[in-house]
Amino acid sequence: MTTGVTEGTVEIRELGTEQGRELLDRQARRYLGMSGEEFIAAWDAGEFNGESETPEVARVAMLLPFGR
């Protein structure tokens, strides 16, 4: 992880691959009751067709780049 901190701003952290996966995993478990890996597999398989509009799925899907 690299960080960028300057006065007057929040810390901006560039997450590494593992940290990004952990972030996605945490939110997938919290909002959808599945692991990050399971979410990615289900998303890629199109299993959320018709459900991607629920706030929970939309929230986790926005974080997908962290887990790829």
Next chain:
Amino acid sequence: LAGKTPREAVHAFLDPLGRSLRQFTLTPLNVSGGYYVAAEPHALTLGDGGPVTLGGSSRLQISLSQRYRVIEAPEASGPWKVTTAGYFYAIADAEEREIVSFHWHPEGESYMVTPHIHLGPGAEVGHRSLADAHLPSGRVSIEQVLRLAVALGAEPLLEDWERELDRSQRLHEEWRQWG
């Protein structure tokens, strides 16, 4: 929001956002390693992607995530710039009941690929169909959501918040392609 290199363009995009967020929170902004050109969009999120409690007795919670791309923009002062590729913003009450959320996921599997708004249980909307509806909207910035949070009872941490949000919003409007 342009730069001479992709990395510089991402900094030009993130820095005003970081200053706007600092008016309200000390929570870090996490980025998915996105300082380069890629086929798939990058992502950023406040904290770990879950709700962050704001100041004020209302203890409102806010969630802010975006996707973005680094693109070539020959007409800009760049030649690189960052363009937003989607977002999820939500404001919830102290019990985590979502009041309102702002969605734009043009690359998802939803039939609704334009920006829209959802009213959640925390909005206590009496009209059932309205509570389930996708309310069409223009493109919404994080700065606009922060302003809404203030209107709903959140208290900024710093006195200069309006000036910072104005400054960041102007940059956003100057560089965005539509909305």
